[in-house]
Amino acid sequence: MGRRFVRCPDCGGEFPDSDGPTHAYVGGSAGCWAAFGALGARELELGILGPDRLSxxxxxxxxxxxxxxxxxxxxxxxxxxxxxxxxxxxxVAAAVAAMPAWLAGRPDVPWLAPPSEAYAATIETLPLTADRPALEAAVRLWAEAVWRGWSAHHATVRRWLDRGARG
Ligand SMILES: [Zn+2]
Known part of the structure; x- marks a missing residue:
């Protein structure tokens, strides 16, 4: 018997049904969260560690x-x-290091409406068994697809970055 696939309400990817946990406030289906866990395990195996994870x-x-x-x-x-x-x-690691300062100056970040159009890539499309360069290239394309999906808010984010850069 095949496993039932469930569509993640946030990214739109299709993942095997899962009874596993989800994050307290990060959205997504349990199957998608499990896929994120599997990606993290694979990246760790390849030596792509915490602060360097664009994913x-x-x-x-x-x-x-x-x-x-x-x-x-x-x-x-x-x-x-x-x-x-x-x-x-x-x-990536430099941006991660800057995150606390970015947040400190901005206690109330407004809610930005998520894109209504489907994404060109999700975690489902990543080649988990590929070698490090191929996986990193795929993660980069995925990140670019996500960034493009939020293009309605690019001007806002650039403004935040400009302010962040000035401290
Ligand atoms: Zn998802």
Whole structure:
């Protein structure tokens, strides 16, 4: 018997049905959260460690969950990382190091309405068994697809980054 597939309400990917946990405020189905766990395990195996993981930011932005203060803050700061890395060439680890300062100056990040159009890529499309360069390239394309999906808010995020850069 095949496993039932369930569509993730946030990213739109199809994942095997799962009774596993979901995050307290990050959106997404249990199957999608399990796929994020599997990705993390594979990245660890390949030596792609915490602060260098672009995938975390693509995932968080693609799974905004329900409108709320913590959710808005999470999406906002992870969008800043995507913008800093993809548009401004900041290394992922440098953007991650800047996150606390970005958040400190911005206690109330407004809720940004998630895109209504389907994403060109989700965590489902990643080649988990591929070698490090191929997986990193796929994660980059995924992150770019997520960033593009939020283009209605690019101007806002760039403004936050400009302010963040001035401290
Ligand atoms: Zn998902």
């Amino acid at each position: 975390v930011h693509a995932y968080m932005v693609q799974h905004p969950g329900e409108p709320g203060r913590r959710q808005a803050q999470s999406v906002g700061v992870h969008l800043m990382v995507l913008g800093a890395v993809l548009e401004r060439g900041m290394p």
